Amino acid sequence: MPIRVVVFAGLILVALLLKTTLLPTFAFLSFRPDVLIVMVVAVALVEGADMGIKLGFAAGLAQDLISGQAALVGLGALVVMGAGYAAGRMKPYIAASERTGSIALCGALSGAGTLVAGLLGLMFGVIEPSLPRVLLATVVVGLYSALVSPLVLRPTRWLVKQFPPPSLASS
């Protein structure tokens, strides 16, 4: 159990580091792919909705905490948790075409997460962009996340499978 916590914490840390340091270099129209949601989706597609919920909440909360005054703590936790939950619930439906389905799901949930975060941010008055900017971000982040998701999905899945839950590991 502790080793899994360390692994998932490491995944969150790496995703946040990539999102805040490396990916701004590759920004398109000043938008970056949401590798945090893609990572959570990848884990949820392996371990199910419960793990998606927990990891999503933890990842979103971590993102909120390192965002300073720019974010409302708890908002990102709700959004990423929702993405993790949705990914876990969608897992049976993409089994037929897992690779394409995973990429599409990463794109859709990243876009949806951006949309929800943007709308909630507008509602609470914690972000400056207008609604058209939020909609543009939804489309760009969704497509961009889908594009880079293979680079995140494969190593994340591999890593998670190396550290299965105790119940599966013992069986």
Place this chain on the structure above:
Amino acid sequence: MRNRRTLVGALVLIALVLITLDFRQTGGPVGSAQQAADGVFAPIQNGFAAITRPIGNFFGSILEVGTLRSRVDALETDNQLLRLDLQVQADLERRLAEAEGLLNMAEQQQVQLVGARVIASPPGSFERQIVLDVGAAQGVAPEMAVINERGVVGLVVEVTGTRARVNLLSSTEGRLSVRVAESGDRGTLVGQGSGLLQLTMIDSDPQVPLDATIVTQVFQGSLVPSGLPVGVLETPPDGDPQGERFLEVRPFVDFSALSTVAVVVAGREDSEEFGEGELIAPQLVDPPTVDIGPDQDEPTIPGVDLPGTSPSPDPSGTPTATASPTDGQ
């Protein structure tokens, strides 16, 4: 499924509590947690950025190769335009300063000016003429003085409808009547091609103070108003110009950098003033003639109607004299 609902419900509740706490107060426990998280994450972020930045820049550059050329072209174009703008702005600022100087000069000297731009400068090293973009259409006439914000530039020698040719003061062909501003001693200024101007004083033993200012001297028929600054007397090596008839004057104007000038088309109304020491020659009026009529007891004076009175002869016996200004030259 029930556990999941409980989990989701609990996490949503926690999130809402956090949102509420964060939304209602700045700082507090949530703010402290943010600061602590930032304190832990920032060093890791810096280290990671130091490692990945070269990689990111490398791949970013590869991705941008297609657009780099167009960006470079666009930046070069922008750069050229900005350089041009800078040059134009510098030129405009210089011309503005010159125009302001000219306006000050016009205000001080109370003269009427026509602004002009130098459209042609001497092509060679020995020509001492410039061409202005104003002419007879603007009221410019030969022998008018041309000035800039420092002083007299030269005299107009040829005029067409829209152009005027000006002999610079430094020209050996130009002569200008001047006087020492402080003492009023007069002289004639002649250019020497370049450098200093030669001043020949009319008085053979002038009392010229050190570093005296030389200004124009009005004379009858001249279109050059009096008092326009020309230059400063160059102190001779012995340090005392007094008593010297041939002196040298350093002009105020830099003849090598003329762009905006003005033609003095009208001087001040009192330009007929006299300089100190200027001669005033009396003009005698013809004495009255007395016609002796048949009756010698009633003399008449033409032009004077004195009915019933007798002329009273001047006891001194001298005629009446009236002074009038004459050519000072």
